[in-house]
Amino acid sequence: MLLRSGIGGPAVGTTLRLHPASLVSGIYDEPQDPWYGPAMAGVMNEFADADSGYGFLIEAVQHFPGLFSSIVPWLGGAAHKELAVQYRNRVDWVALVKDRGVGAVTIDENGEAVHTYPFDDELDRKHLREGLVAAIRMQEAAGANQIYVAGQRFAPWQRGEDLDAYIERVNAIPIGPGGTPVFSAHQMCSAPLGADPATSVAKPSGELHDTRGVWIADASGMPTCSGVNPMITTMALARRTATNMLAANA
Numbered sequence: 001m002l003l004r005s006g007i008g009g010p011a012v013g014t015t016l017r018l019h020p021a022s023l024v025s026g027i028y029d030e031p032q033d034p035w036y037g038p039a040m041a042g043v044m045n046e047f048a049d050a051d052s053g054y055g056f057l058i059e060a061v062q063h064f065p066g067l068f069s070s071i072v073p074w075l076g077g078a079a080h081k082e083l084a085v086q087y088r089n090r091v092d093w094v095a096l097v098k099d100r101g102v103g104a105v106t107i108d109e110n111g112e113a114v115h116t117y118p119f120d121d122e123l124d125r126k127h128l129r130e131g132l133v134a135a136i137r138m139q140e141a142a143g144a145n146q147i148y149v150a151g152q153r154f155a156p157w158q159r160g161e162d163l164d165a166y167i168e169r170v171n172a173i174p175i176g177p178g179g180t181p182v183f184s185a186h187q188m189c190s191a192p193l194g195a196d197p198a199t200s201v202a203k204p205s206g207e208l209h210d211t212r213g214v215w216i217a218d219a220s221g222m223p224t225c226s227g228v229n230p231m232i233t234t235m236a237l238a239r240r241t242a243t244n245m246l247a248a249n250a
């Protein structure tokens with residue numbers, strides 16, 4: 001909306017952050033009923049600050065068959081079906097990166113939003129790989145009998161096989177289209193709050209630098225990514241901006 005309206009200044013859309021993420025699945029002897037329970041039941045944050053404030057989380061997520069069947073390795077129709085029917089005994093963990101790199105939001109000739117995210121920051125790519133490996137080792141330690149990562153084109157690791165050799169194969173998969181898919185549920189920072197109109201879109205209060213009466217109150221206003229699931233942070237930012245709007249109009 002800012003780009004279409006030609007307001008917000010030069011920083012609009014230049015610092016999109018996404019918490020790039022991917023998945024590791026484990027198959028257990030006992031039913032796990034992954035469709036049941038809270039959306040986000042557990043988080044491992046030991047490596048959240050692995051490198052100068054950046055790192056990764058491992059999150060235990062509730063999930064449904066349609067979307068999550070898409071990461072079952074494709075080894076042919078029968079093999080896919082065999083793995084897919086193990087869904088009840090499956091646990092998926094998300095490796096989620098607190099990104100230092102940025103993407104962009106622009107508009108096309110019709111004024112429609114166009115998002116790009118090169119995922120070319122070496123630290124972020126290292127953290128995604130480390131996150132996948134940590135999740136693989138956690139699945140093995142928790143007792144999984146089979147493990148596979150999103151995008152793998154070879155048979156799952158089976159208990160009894162060499163785990164380090166499997167991890168080596170996983171690390172050889174390229175990140176991105178055709179390899180390990182990278183997804184995002186956390187779009188942030190594309191209209192950040194800040195003091196400098198060259199690098200931010202709105203003042204710390206939330207009101208645009210260049211347009212009175214237009215306020216940023218959503219996840220786009222975060223100056224950097226939250227590094228955790230951003231719902232609560234977004235609600236806090238919205239409340240903060242709303243309080244500032246009220247004060248400005250008092």
Ligand SMILES: Cc1cc2nc3c(=O)[nH]c(=O)nc-3n(C[C@H](O)[C@H](O)[C@H](O)COP(=O)(O)OP(=O)(O)OC[C@H]3O[C@@H](n4cnc5c(N)ncnc54)[C@H](O)[C@@H]3O)c2cc1C
Nearest residue numbers: 001039040185186187217218219220228229230231232234
């Ligand atoms: C699958 C998924 C799972 C998630 N799980 C979690 C979780 O477990 N925990 C957590 O903390 N966060 C989670 N998140 C992230 C969280 O939902 C978002 O960070 C949060 O909703 C962002 O809030 P927002 O107000 O910035 O944007 P939104 O909630 O997306 O609100 C934007 C609103 O603007 C409206 N809108 C868009 N364009 C226009 C327009 N042109 N005119 C008028 N209205 C418009 C949209 O309809 C929408 O209602 C998840 C996100 C996804 C996608």
